[in-house]
Amino acid sequence: MNLKLKIWRQKNSNDKGKIVDYAISDIEPDMSFLEMLDVLNDELINKGETPVAFDHDCREGICGSCSLFINGRAHGPDTGIATCQLHMRKFKDGDTIYIEPFRARAFPVIKDLAVDRSAFDRIQHAGGYVSVNTSGNTQDANNIPIPKENADTAFDSATCIGCGACVAACKNSSARLFVSAKVSQMALLPQGQIEAKTRVLNMTEQMDKEGFGNCSNTGACEVECPKGISLENIARQIREYAKATTATKK
Amino acid sequence: MATLDSKIPAGPLKDKWTNHKNNINLVNPANKRLIDVIVIGTGLAGGSAAASLAELGYNVKAFCFQDSPRRAHSIAAQGGINAAKNYQGDGDSIYRLFYDTVKGGDYRSREANVYRLAEVSANIIDQCVAQGVPFARDYGGLLDNRSFGGVLVSRTFYAKGQTGQQLLLGAYSAMNRQISRGKIKMYNRHEMMDVVIVDGKARGIIARNLVTGEIERHSAHAVVVGSGGYGNIFFLSTNAMGSNASAAWKMYKKGAFFANPCFTQIHPTCIPVTGELQAKLTLMSESLRNDGRIWVPKKKEDAEAIRNGKLKPTQIAQEDRDYYLERRYPAFGNLVPRDVASRAAKERCDAGFGVNKTGEAVYLDFSSAIQRYGKEQAYTKGLDENDKELITKLGKEAVANKYGNLFEMYEKIVDQNPYETPMMIYPAVHYTMGGVWVDYNLMTTVPGLFAIGEANFSDHGANRLGASALMQGLADGYFVLPYTIGDYLSDDIRTGEIPTDTKEFDQAEKEVSERIEYFVNNKGEHSVDYYHKQLGKIMWNKCGMSRNENDLKSAIEDIKKLREEFWKGVRVPGTSKEFNEELAKAGRVADFMELAELFAIDALERKESCGGHYREESQTEDGEAKRDDENFKYVAAWEYKGDNEKAQLHKEDLVYENIELKTRSYK
Ligand SMILES: Cc1cc2nc3c(=O)[nH]c(=O)nc-3n(C[C@H](O)[C@H](O)[C@H](O)COP(=O)(O)OP(=O)(O)OC[C@H]3O[C@@H](n4cnc5c(N)ncnc54)[C@H](O)[C@@H]3O)c2cc1C
Ligand code: SF4
Ligand code: FES
Numbered sequence: 036m037n038l039k040l041k042i043w044r045q046k047n048s049n050d051k052g053k054i055v056d057y058a059i060s061d062i063e064p065d066m067s068f069l070e071m072l073d074v075l076n077d078e079l080i081n082k083g084e085t086p087v088a089f090d091h092d093c094r095e096g097i098c099g100s101c102s103l104f105i106n107g108r109a110h111g112p113d114t115g116i117a118t119c120q121l122h123m124r125k126f127k128d129g130d131t132i133y134i135e136p137f138r139a140r141a142f143p144v145i146k147d148l149a150v151d152r153s154a155f156d157r158i159q160h161a162g163g164y165v166s167v168n169t170s171g172n173t174q175d176a177n178n179i180p181i182p183k184e185n186a187d188t189a190f191d192s193a194t195c196i197g198c199g200a201c202v203a204a205c206k207n208s209s210a211r212l213f214v215s216a217k218v219s220q221m222a223l224l225p226q227g228q229i230e231a232k233t234r235v236l237n238m239t240e241q242m243d244k245e246g247f248g249n250c251s252n253t254g255a256c257e258v259e260c261p262k263g264i265s266l267e268n269i270a271r272q273i274r275e276y277a278k279a280t281t282a283t284k285k
Numbered sequence: 286m287a288t289l290d291s292k293i294p295a296g297p298l299k300d301k302w303t304n305h306k307n308n309i310n311l312v313n314p315a316n317k318r319l320i321d322v323i324v325i326g327t328g329l330a331g332g333s334a335a336a337s338l339a340e341l342g343y344n345v346k347a348f349c350f351q352d353s354p355r356r357a358h359s360i361a362a363q364g365g366i367n368a369a370k371n372y373q374g375d376g377d378s379i380y381r382l383f384y385d386t387v388k389g390g391d392y393r394s395r396e397a398n399v400y401r402l403a404e405v406s407a408n409i410i411d412q413c414v415a416q417g418v419p420f421a422r423d424y425g426g427l428l429d430n431r432s433f434g435g436v437l438v439s440r441t442f443y444a445k446g447q448t449g450q451q452l453l454l455g456a457y458s459a460m461n462r463q464i465s466r467g468k469i470k471m472y473n474r475h476e477m478m479d480v481v482i483v484d485g486k487a488r489g490i491i492a493r494n495l496v497t498g499e500i501e502r503h504s505a506h507a508v509v510v511g512s513g514g515y516g517n518i519f520f521l522s523t524n525a526m527g528s529n530a531s532a533a534w535k536m537y538k539k540g541a542f543f544a545n546p547c548f549t550q551i552h553p554t555c556i557p558v559t560g561e562l563q564a565k566l567t568l569m570s571e572s573l574r575n576d577g578r579i580w581v582p583k584k585k586e587d588a589e590a591i592r593n594g595k596l597k598p599t600q601i602a603q604e605d606r607d608y609y610l611e612r613r614y615p616a617f618g619n620l621v622p623r624d625v626a627s628r629a630a631k632e633r634c635d636a637g638f639g640v641n642k643t644g645e646a647v648y649l650d651f652s653s654a655i656q657r658y659g660k661e662q663a664y665t666k667g668l669d670e671n672d673k674e675l676i677t678k679l680g681k682e683a684v685a686n687k688y689g690n691l692f693e694m695y696e697k698i699v700d701q702n703p704y705e706t707p708m709m710i711y712p713a714v715h716y717t718m719g720g721v722w723v724d725y726n727l728m729t730t731v732p733g734l735f736a737i738g739e740a741n742f743s744d745h746g747a748n749r750l751g752a753s754a755l756m757q758g759l760a761d762g763y764f765v766l767p768y769t770i771g772d773y774l775s776d777d778i779r780t781g782e783i784p785t786d787t788k789e790f791d792q793a794e795k796e797v798s799e800r801i802e803y804f805v806n807n808k809g810e811h812s813v814d815y816y817h818k819q820l821g822k823i824m825w826n827k828c829g830m831s832r833n834e835n836d837l838k839s840a841i842e843d844i845k846k847l848r849e850e851f852w853k854g855v856r857v858p859g860t861s862k863e864f865n866e867e868l869a870k871a872g873r874v875a876d877f878m879e880l881a882e883l884f885a886i887d888a889l890e891r892k893e894s895c896g897g898h899y900r901e902e903s904q905t906e907d908g909e910a911k912r913d914d915e916n917f918k919y920v921a922a923w924e925y926k927g928d929n930e931k932a933q934l935h936k937e938d939l940v941y942e943n944i945e946l947k948t949r950s951y952k
Binding site for chain 2: 046047063065066067069070073074076077079080081083084085086088090091092093094095096097098099100113115116120122124145146149151152153155156159160161163164165166167168169170171173174175176177179180181182183186187189190193194196197220221224226227
């Protein structure tokens with residue numbers, strides 16, 4: 036297929052940036068979207084131009100590096116996938132494709148389509164862990180049985196890949212879905228109980244400090260999340276937060 | 286000159302590690318605060334090491350090239366992690382895990398190291414559960430297990446098809462705790478460019494900030510490298526795009542020996558290559574072989590008809606299918622080790638029975654499993670076992686429960702529904718058993734320079750069993766290195782901070798900058814990938830699943846020639862003082878080009894077949910790998926002698942006191 040590409044180009048965080056047009060031909064439907072960009076980049080390099088910068092690593096939807104906003108949608112026109120799992124068969128010959136970075140105040144652009152998501156790391160530093168030493172002197176793993184249902188639900192929350200699509204999809208750039216996924220994982224497991232209150236308070240506080248917006252329940256995050264992290268997580272976070280604040284008031 | 290001393294502690298196998306821990310030097314908590322350690326890599330190995338060292342009190346600086354430690358390649362591991370817990374009561378034990386791993390590795394690993402690995406394996410699971418890793422559980426709330434290739438027990442712990450992700454997020458959370466306490470300083474989007482040696486000891490690194498392009502100096506009392514494997518030397522592999530050999534290669538050039546570079550694992554179940562423009566291959570977890578049956582058509586005409594699109598696999602009658610693993614290896618069937626399964630697939634495809642357009646694919650079929658599980662479900666639920674539709678529906682649900690995300694992944698890539706038609710798979714490069722040589726303490730031949738995880742030559746001999754890389758990475762980082770590094774660092778409590786304004790740092794920085802400037806100023810004609818793809822083809826065709834003297838010799842010549850062309854012709858757009866992915870790639874590919882030659886030399890030198898290293902000259906009558914213990918029962922450790930000099934081979938003889946050397950048989 037032949038395609039027209041409209042790609043966000045921005046030299047660095049100080050540059051203003053703009054959309055630049057490219058044409059690309061002979062793209063196979065079985066190619067992945069990022070392989071299509073590889074082809075474009077190879078052409079650009081051969082012409083002596085600067086290739087388009089974008090983050091990617093695993094290319095199988097698990098590392099959370101890739102982060103493109105394609106035709107107005109985080110991770111493009113398919114559901115339940117990250118950008119690297121998008122295939123060209125989702126497009127038609129002659130299509131025009133807009134490719135932009137994930138945009139949010141808390142995710143400044145580094146170059147072209149690559150953004151800085153270290154705000155997510157800082158939220159995790161604030162409480163995304165159980166304070167257990169790694170010394171090996173822990174009790175036997177089967178000492179505390181965990182109902183399968185809780186373990187499975189905790190796992191579902193824990194599958195968040197930290198990509199930031201939820202933030203990019205949200206008109207308020209809220210990071211609720213991401214934060215609630217981690218809070219939920221720990222809230223559902225006995226190991227997470229001891230620090231439950233400080234965890235939810237500290238992580239929420241850090242989230243606000245980073246400049247993410249408020250959640251107004253539009254549900255756009257859930258739609259674009261590649262891992263199907265559900266709004267139930269947000270509900271659970273709100274409950275955990277309420278529990279924690281009433282407890283501290285006492 | 287450095288010499289090989291594996292430093293295996295004396296005494297009976299089962300007491301070695303305990304005795305060693307009791308006898309090595311320790312650093313007291315107050316003194317740990319005076320000691321800095323650099324950790325390269327935040328995968329399972331580096332991440333767990335950084336967290337544990339920081340927790341002990343050392344000042345840790347950790348580096349990764351991704352934008353977050355959580356994105357290290359370990360995140361992609363799917364199937365599971367082994368541990369000798371014997372929760373299933375099926376006869377597992379430390380000894381059995383040890384035995385299976387040594388045998389699986391075709392008797393090319395160190396007994397003492399593997400035994401220690403098996404010993405600490407159970408702790409890993411306890412540790413991870415305590416961190417909140419949500420492993421799969423049964424209805425009684427206890428941990429569930431599955432089995433992997435090459436073993437007869439169920440000892441693999443898992444979290445659906447995302448075990449690596451969950452374990453890495455566990456290690457990442459342990460790191461986060463230390464980062465928030467200020468004990469780890471994290472450097473994301475930083476690449477280690479060289480290691481700095483002062484008075485014969487590793488005392489720091491030169492790093493490049495990948496966002497700004499700035500070159501930085503970092504000093505420490507010891508440097509720990511957990512930079513992963515070098516499978517991307519083949520261009521196409523299941524490794525992440527950024528996975529590279531550079532850190533390990535720089536260590537080699539600074540005096541660390543490189544062991545068994547030719548030991549590569551080609552994984553039998555990956556999605557086949559479809560086109561020239563493909564950038565990477567996708568693994569389908571080995572866990573699928575628990576329930577999937579591998580076959581090709583019995584008749585060549587059927588295979589041909591399938592390739593031409595005239596027949597569908599579901600139209601081929603049971604009696605016309607060749608379940609070749611079950612046929613050749615009745616005892617282990619579809620669960621033979623990876624090297625055996627890969628070669629068997631290649632053998633069938635080379636003989637003309639391959640099934641996709643390229644003829645390089647075999648089927649992995651779940652229809653029997655769907656029926657079996659369906660009946661089981663119907664029985665337990667008291668439903669009609671003769672209702673075919675119901676059985677199929679229940680069976681699909683059961684299969685989805687176990688492998689749902691893998692099936693989805695397959696469908697997204699191939700655009701076929703594996704519940705309805707068998708998956709197509711083919712072997713692909715996956716893991717490298719070779720790596721930086723380390724002694725029992727995980728220290729390289731350079732004092733103060735340690736290698737952990739896939740980056741070291743590890744405990745997997747010539748073939749790694751499934752679910753044992755995650756185990757090794759976490760064992761190294763959580764439970765081994767934190768002890769053994771203390772023994773080395775106990776001499777450094779009075780050293781004080783290592784200055785970076787010394788001639789050694791000047792020199793290392795100069796070399797790094799010169800190479801970078803060369804790349805951006807070389808106005809060549811072709812992109813880095815152009816050369817990397819050619820290197821991959823040489824490696825796959827001549828140093829791949831099946832090797833012989835002629836091919837290896839010609840590979841060495843091809844690689845040399847390609848390397849010259851690369852240095853002359855490579856074009857790196859942009860400058861050195863900005864975010865420049867092409868520049869980062871150029872350095873990594875330049876190192877692959879050097880490692881590739883050593884790889885081929887090592888493969889040429891090892892005239893036996895063992896594990897994943899198959900020399901056509903050394904096979905049994907029925908085409909199985911033939912080991913030569915008389916002449917090759919050693920670790921080949923190569924010493925760098927200069928860019929135009931031949932590397933020097935050192936042999937570490939492998940001594941088996943607790944396991945009898947046998948011909949591996951899975952029949
Ligand atoms: C698709 C796939 C599935 C797998 N499934 C399983 C499984 O089910 N079970 C199992 O046991 N094993 C599995 N493996 C193997 C296993 O995942 C790896 O061997 C293991 O995760 C390697 O961990 P590591 O910590 O050594 O390195 P990695 O996780 O590769 O981490 C390397 C780290 O080093 C950093 N780094 C590298 N070079 C530099 C540099 N120059 N400067 C700075 N930082 C650098 C990277 O940023 C990264 O943080 C799988 C592998 C693949 C490819
Ligand atoms: S919640 Fe979903 S969209 Fe948000 S970071 Fe996690 S995986 Fe990405
Ligand atoms: S590149 Fe890893 S999730 Fe897309």
